[in-house]
Amino acid sequence: MFLNKISILKDEPNLSNDYPFTIPTINSLTEIELTNNVTFLVGENGTGKSTLLEGIADNCEFNTAGGSRNNLYDVDAAESALGKYIRLSWMPKVTNGFFLRAESFYQFASHIDQLERERPGVLDSYGGKSLHEQSHGESFLSLFLNRFNGRAIYLLDEPEAALSPQRQLTFMRIMHDLVVEEECQFIIATHSPIILGYPDATILSFDHGKVEEIEYELTGHYQITKYFFDHREKFLKELLEGE
Incomplete structure (x- = not known):
């Protein structure tokens, strides 16, 4: 594991009135200790997972539009509002890595195609085929x-956005091999109860205005999905008919 602590610096007055500190979870956050090669960020939309x-x-x-240090392209509204208030503690520091933003992956794929036109061979690092052709x-x-x-x-923001349940399981195996064989570290914001089931991972909940560690079975993702599968007809009747 490389990144072991994330600290939020609040040395300016009245920050709570400015975005992103208007997000309760971000406003209450001071630091997060990372003790696991795989850390999940979970919570409702708008609780600050993607912001962090x-x-x-x-x-x-890394390019906050998505990519690594070497991927230089722009996407509207991809700037980090929180970046200047964060301090990262490393042991040791690594520079290799990648930030996946599911919502801007199309632009990233176009960027890679442009690089291939300029420097043939770039696509070899992505399987040798344009990402747009898949x-x-x-x-x-x-x-x-x-x-x-x-x-x-x-750093992966909702990797499940493009993955079927079967492909989510494939992703978990890829991640496992990278963690075990190549000592990679993952921090993943996800809504997927499948991906969240990765064994022995740390799960940090952003609900209720604070960040706290939570067990897999206590996440809303697991509980709602399990209840739906166990009581599908009752659940749908209550939801759709208000009974």
């Missing part, structure tokens, strides 16, 4: 299989 992940990516000098899920797996390697840190 972008801030970490910014301090790793399905969304196939392109994600090509990235994970071919671009991810070595001693590195990977």
